[in-house]
Amino acid sequence: MSIQANSNFPAVDVKIVVDGETKDVNTSELFAQGKSVLFGVPGAFTPTCSQAHLPGYVVQADEIKAKGVARIVCMSVNDAFVMKAWGESSNAEALTMLADGNADLTKALGLEMDGSGFGMGTRCQRFAMIIEDGKVSEVFVEKPKEFEVSKAEYVLEKL
Numbered sequence: 001m002s003i004q005a006n007s008n009f010p011a012v013d014v015k016i017v018v019d020g021e022t023k024d025v026n027t028s029e030l031f032a033q034g035k036s037v038l039f040g041v042p043g044a045f046t047p048t049c050s051q052a053h054l055p056g057y058v059v060q061a062d063e064i065k066a067k068g069v070a071r072i073v074c075m076s077v078n079d080a081f082v083m084k085a086w087g088e089s090s091n092a093e094a095l096t097m098l099a100d101g102n103a104d105l106t107k108a109l110g111l112e113m114d115g116s117g118f119g120m121g122t123r124c125q126r127f128a129m130i131i132e133d134g135k136v137s138e139v140f141v142e143k144p145k146e147f148e149v150s151k152a153e154y155v156l157e158k159l
Contacts, residue, residue, distance in 0.1 A: 002110035003129075007136045010108035014075070015099040017084040025098070027105060031131045034070035037159075038098075039128040039150055040111060043120060044078045044086035048147055053126070054090050056152035061094040064152065067159035071096055077103045077123050100124065111141065128155045 003010070011028035031038075039057060041049040057064070057072055064072055073096040076083060080099035087097035098105075106112045106124040115123040126142040128150040138158055140149035148154065 002125075002141060003136055003139060005136055005139055009131050009134050009136055010105070012100075012105040012108050014105050015080040015101065016096060017080045017099075022080045022099075028134060030071075030073070030096075030098075032134045034133065035068050036071045036073060036131045037064055037069050037128065037155055038073045038075060038131060039152075039155070040075045040106070040109075040124040041126055042076070042113070042115060042123045044076050044082050048126075049076070050086070050090070052147060053150065054086070054092060054095075057095060058090060058092050060152040060156055064156055064159065065094075067156070069159065073098050075100050075105065075124065077101065077106055113144075126150050130155070130158065 009031045011026055013024050013026050015022045016025055041053050054074060061072055075098040077100050079101045083097040083099045100106050103112055103122045111125045111127055112122050113125045128140045129136055130138040142150050
């Protein structure tokens with residue numbers, strides 16, 4: 001079962017790249033204080049993710065943060081260096097690019113999908129959520145092959 005509103009955000013170690021080095025970050029610490037928007041994608045550099053999902057949050061970052069959001073976090077089941085490169089190539093400096101390389105966070109959220117038919121193995125479903133002081137307040141999970149409720153514009157309306 002996937003995570004629901006009013007649930008505590010799970011504590012999982014994930015990775016980011018800081019100053020060229022991978023760094024472990026625990027999600028309970030990352031999301032402990034303030035309001036955050038987290039969105040997950042099936043894969044960095046994949047078509048919908050690169051052409052629409054990530055760019056929407058890059059373009060809307062200022063408006064989202066103006067609604068009291070302290071951090072916008074993009075996660076994918078990719079390694080930290082791929083997430084860093086994807087963020088750089090997408091002008092995503094205002095976002096945190098979070099690597100869930102082993103799908104530990106994806107599984108803890110109950111949002112894994114089987115992408116083996118595409119040669120991708122276990123991946124994250126496309127989703128977005130609003131987290132406030134370590135607690136999930138809203139969850140928006142896309143139906144397969146859809147891209148509506150996890151868009152930056154949709155989340156902005158819900159803030």
